[in-house]
Amino acid sequence: MSYNLLKGKRGIIFGALDENSIAWKTAERAHEEGASFVLTNAPVALRMGTINTLAEKTNSEVIPADATKVEDLENLIEKSQEILGGKIDFVLHSIGMSINVRKGKHYTDQNYDWTHKGLDVSAMSFHKLMQTLHKKDAMNEWGSIVALTYMAAQRVFPDYNDMADNKAYLESIARSFGYFFGKEKKVRVNTISQSPTPTSAGQGVKGFTGFMNYAEKMSPLGNATALECADYTLTLFSDLTKKVTLQNLFHDGGFSNMGVSQEIMEAMEE
Amino acid sequence: MSYNLLKGKRGIIFGALDENSIAWKTAERAHEEGASFVLTNAPVALRMGTINTLAEKTNSEVIPADATKVEDLENLIEKSQEILGGKIDFVLHSIGMSINVRKGKHYTDQNYDWTHKGLDVSAMSFHKLMQTLHKKDAMNEWGSIVALTYMAAQRVFPDYNDMADNKAYLESIARSFGYFFGKEKKVRVNTISQSPTPTSAGQGVKGFTGFMNYAEKMSPLGNATALECADYTLTLFSDLTKKVTLQNLFHDGGFSNMGVSQEIMEAMEE
Amino acid sequence: MSYNLLKGKRGIIFGALDENSIAWKTAERAHEEGASFVLTNAPVALRMGTINTLAEKTNSEVIPADATKVEDLENLIEKSQEILGGKIDFVLHSIGMSINVRKGKHYTDQNYDWTHKGLDVSAMSFHKLMQTLHKKDAMNEWGSIVALTYMAAQRVFPDYNDMADNKAYLESIARSFGYFFGKEKKVRVNTISQSPTPTSAGQGVKGFTGFMNYAEKMSPLGNATALECADYTLTLFSDLTKKVTLQNLFHDGGFSNMGVSQEIMEAMEE
């Protein structure tokens, strides 16, 4: 299935680790829809993953970049424009990592060096990315920037730990930078707040499977998959959503506006 | 420009009065994208408007229906399925009217018969429409229902009068009914909260032009046009947004997340 | 315990049916805090309840009023000022009723006459009350008006039926009218969104006890009681919250900002 929705558009896609990644699915679908793009990830993630398979499949190049390092982002953006032959139309930021989560530190017992590092990777990287794009005037008018986020930015999910605060910071950056990027360059900036998704990253969170089931039962349309998220992301990269900006968009089968579902009530009664 | 985004889909479009209407633009664009649909409006609106021009252009039939009358909606939905040859994939509700506004009654001096009537037309009609679709099992799985709304449902715009409360009620219906429609029929229900738009309806609101200018200055990407709203609506009718439901989606150049813009600050200083 | 928080203040309290009512508790506490007030309820409710006990205990008079009838509200407001000896400082609107709920009609099978009637009683009565207060210039400067609401106005609680939409409409009225009442008379208008509370009204909702347990498990501080809600309401009537207006204030032990709690996750796993 292809609509040629992104025909002729040039992009940069962060965070395609393996075929479970939302970024991976987005790359596959963007390719089908006629886009050309550069894939990027942190050098350490590149070694772990199988991104070359994706690169071949989508006829893309891979440029390593540590998204916390401005010089890496500068190199990425320069090279991407050379490779793609012009300014950038769309960017996907799909990066998140909490050392406190990985090391099993409870939210009430944080190691603050790790908290800072996780924030830098998960959220401040988004500012660095946009600041570099903005300084280099690397985005085309009516270009679109999307970051993936999670509803823990608005409500408490106890096991999400400091990633909740990182996502709140990320979403705020989308609004704050989106204003200037919109006003000066007509570029839109949004975040997609996706259902819990069984990616390699998601699965690292404690009690993830139980939570997936809960969210499935709570959402009238069920959890959204990585592929569905890719499809939705494409609409935000397309020319059909030019005036959507500064928004945090829930893509979650309706979870975000549920108070309780019949299925949860029934499960509670058992 | 066409992506065949709605190829083979069948719909019902309410509220195309004249070529300024968002519903009119949506019909034109849905036609270009491969959809077939029925146009409908209240009998009195049909007499005032030029809907036959649109019907010819989009190869559609027009079925009059007063959206406050369940029997009219039943007839509309039955006939639409006959004409289109199957169940419905998408519905646009673009209906709003306040007698208090028309008659110049201030919000603090309402005529409550008019308030009830305006609510019935502007908001309860949306429930009646969905209840009728639901009872008749007239929607295809993964169908999409959209109603147009305005941000006065969340924040105060003094001249918007009782339409603010009507829109709050409408948006609540979208969530409440969307839950059951999603759970039982896999149908999604959303509202689009659009920039002030110079339609015939919008222009009836006092101080509309001044407000348009304010919103333009406040929005980093400027106000969204009727055509842009049509494009956005199409994405919600398409198969690319299957897990988006119960949402109120701002399509407004960023206005909804602005506190103040530099242009407004400068205008205030003059 | 008394702080004299409302010393010398005059009020009108709607909706004290029996000692489980939030309005009943508010009357008791307002009396302890030094306020004088008039109690009111619909004639039919007065016959069912035991309000005279409350009136004696709080040294108050009872004035019957059907809150859907402007002439009743006019009489109430005139008499209240005579009895209390001056303009009004605070008003509590605690009124809600859905015939569809009472008669067991599902949300997808509404009787619209009942829907209109429930809206009139539960929500439009709030507009009528404020319009009458406003026209009669019956509120003192820095007076405070509070209506009780429920989070079903924002999120789906399937059994809450059309009361969800009524509460959304009510909250919108608080904002819309609150703007004019604030600007012109320095009166603040807010809604309190309270935990599920085992009042006579609340208990009429299907599956109420199960839902109470769910909310208790979801809320870090547990459900808020009627008495606690009364205390909170007093703070909004006091001089300590003069600049709080147009707000919907959650009084719910934290429920409203929870995504999931550990207790719910554990209950789901069993």
Place this chain on the structure above:
Amino acid sequence: MSYNLLKGKRGIIFGALDENSIAWKTAERAHEEGASFVLTNAPVALRMGTINTLAEKTNSEVIPADATKVEDLENLIEKSQEILGGKIDFVLHSIGMSINVRKGKHYTDQNYDWTHKGLDVSAMSFHKLMQTLHKKDAMNEWGSIVALTYMAAQRVFPDYNDMADNKAYLESIARSFGYFFGKEKKVRVNTISQSPTPTSAGQGVKGFTGFMNYAEKMSPLGNATALECADYTLTLFSDLTKKVTLQNLFHDGGFSNMGVSQEIMEAMEE
């Protein structure tokens, strides 16, 4: 005026720099309402300010603490309990600072070392404070923790710079930590989102006076003052709001729920 609202309660108040500070007013009012408390601020701020005047007036001791240093917080919390004679009932966090703002760096041209430092002072300090209180089990049951914030966490105010993102992070911490503090210790945690206030900190923001005027014109009750914010804060420290937690509470004369006011529309037309 005193209600003895905080009689017998013990607290810690951060951020009283001079008599314009909200924290200063809160200390004065808390003293009037019967509380005893410790005042604290960063050593450098203590040198600049006149906190000893406040300490004498409120019969309080001053303990210097850099809120970014856990060892300083540990010392503060231990000493406070010794001085006050028991566990803590209330804490006010009123700390914020952006080096990017001070040094005139635009939001699209951040120095990221400064961004990290500002975040540490303005937001992560709130986590460190609560983590230290939690580990030391220093809060009484039904104690109350409040942090001051600003609506730039939700919406764009272009001159607010990276403080917007810091406040979003702060508000997220309130929810995330508030869950555990509530569940385990029955302590409530909230943020107050206050009108722009002419404190020494606020006045450092570019275009502050113009913005104050804008907010005044937009708010139906006008901007809230520092003294009014102190009064509101007291209600959250009192026993009358025991079930309010995880909330971000707007104290702003209604600004937060305004779309546009008549005065702004008129000012725009001039």
